[in-house]
Amino acid sequence: MKKRFTSIAAIFVAIFALSVWGAPAALADSQDTFIGCGLLKLSACGHGGVTSSNTQAYACDDYDDGYGFYTRWWLANGSSGTVDDPNGNDSGKVCGWATPGSSSNRIVGYQVCSKKGLCNPRINV
Numbered sequence: 001m002k003k004r005f006t007s008i009a010a011i012f013v014a015i016f017a018l019s020v021w022g023a024p025a026a027l028a029d030s031q032d033t034f035i036g037c038g039l040l041k042l043s044a045c046g047h048g049g050v051t052s053s054n055t056q057a058y059a060c061d062d063y064d065d066g067y068g069f070y071t072r073w074w075l076a077n078g079s080s081g082t083v084d085d086p087n088g089n090d091s092g093k094v095c096g097w098a099t100p101g102s103s104s105n106r107i108v109g110y111q112v113c114s115k116k117g118l119c120n121p122r123i124n125v
Contacts (some may be wrong), residue, residue, distance in 0.1 A: 027125070030050050034120050038075050039053050044063060045079030046061045049110060050107045055099055055107065056097060057101075057107060058083060059095060061089045063090065066088075067114055069112070070083060071083050073101075074107065074122075076105050076106055083097065
């Protein structure tokens, strides 16, 4: 009887351990801000990142300097692309959004860039 209880307890412990440690990690949203605008180049030009379990990318132009802002993304299958802020730093603060990824082909990296030709380093997610 004791041997049967020990076996059943061991099975429950194994199931619990697999459910906790074997579960896939939750994918957190990630955002980066590009600093380099303004007279002293200390203001945020824009920000961008990934969201929705690494399936969406976005770009937001935060500084009214006549330049645009975009986010470059890379997918697990090796393809890449960009998403632009569609209206620059106009009123309404509409950011650019794209859904290039899927549950089987997620965004694995992104980079925020000013259309001045400057970018932050790539962030792997």
